[in-house]
Amino acid sequence: QLQLQESGPGLVKPSETLSLTCTVSGGSISSSSYYWGWIRQPPGKGLEWIGSIYYSGSTYYNPSLKSRVTISVDTSKNQFSLKLSSVTAADTAVYYCARVSVDTAMDYWGQGTLVTVSS
Amino acid sequence: IQLTQSPSFLSASVGDRVTITCRASQGISSYLAWYQQKPGKAPKLLIYAASTLQSGVPSRFSGSGSGTEFTLTISSLQPEDFATYYCQQLNSYPCSFGQGTKLEIK
Numbered sequence: 001q002l003q004l005q006e007s008g009p010g011l012v013k014p015s016e017t018l019s020l021t022c023t024v025s026g027g028s029i030s031s032s033s034y035y036w037g038w039i040r041q042p043p044g045k046g047l048e049w050i051g052s053i054y055y056s057g058s059t060y061y062n063p064s065l066k067s068r069v070t071i072s073v074d075t076s077k078n079q080f081s082l083k084l085s086s087v088t089a090a091d092t093a094v095y096y097c098a099r100v101s102v103d104t105a106m107d108y109w110g111q112g113t114l115v116t117v118s119s
Numbered sequence: 120i121q122l123t124q125s126p127s128f129l130s131a132s133v134g135d136r137v138t139i140t141c142r143a144s145q146g147i148s149s150y151l152a153w154y155q156q157k158p159g160k161a162p163k164l165l166i167y168a169a170s171t172l173q174s175g176v177p178s179r180f181s182g183s184g185s186g187t188e189f190t191l192t193i194s195s196l197q198p199e200d201f202a203t204y205y206c207q208q209l210n211s212y213p214c215s216f217g218q219g220t221k222l223e224i225k
Contacts, residue, residue: 047154047162047205047216062213096161105152105209107173109161 004110022097035100124217141206150210
């Protein structure tokens with residue numbers, strides 16, 4: 001059974017960089033059938049797609065965040081990561097990682113991790 | 120591409136048939152998915168390609184539509200169906216979500 005698990009600091013100071021890692025178990029991140037994505041959800045609000053990455057390293061970012069986002073993949077560790085720079089309180093959210101099937105949609109999700117931006 | 124769901128809130132009873140609509144600002148063929156999210160949990164994929172039921176999802180859920188208008192129908196509401204539902208388009212980047220429809224118990 002495929003599992004995804006987010007990890008990283010739960011508290012980040014304003015203007016600093018948020019860094020999260022998603023560890024994939026029960027399957028290979030190097031499969032050609034899938035992308036791997038990050039999605040966030042501010043408290044009490046809806047879902048926002050942040051970006052996606054293919055195992056080869058090809059990336060796709062939300063234009064609204066593109067100048068601050070970097071997504072990378074480490075196939076040797078079966079992990080992919082998110083960095084969001086110059087954070088503000090508006091970046092406080094639950095951050096999810098997910099598998100994106102090229103044929104279906106986001107079919108497996110991590111449990112999510114709350115990141116709070118505060119001094 | 121903007122997705123607009125209607126209604127944003129829906130109150131219904133167990134056994135009711137309910138329909139949620141998702142309208143896209145431009146054509147997205149059938150590249151639409153529906154998710155269910157319960158409080159404190161990650162979204163769960165219900166339907167992809169507009170009308171294909173994800174494995175393990177009860178058959179009371181169904182989806183239809185193509186182009187710019189899509190619907191999610193629950194044929195007979197069960198207590199565990201009260202949740203928030205989101206549509207998502209995967210036709211082009213950025214793959215946007217609708218604003219959500221909260222389904223509450225009447």
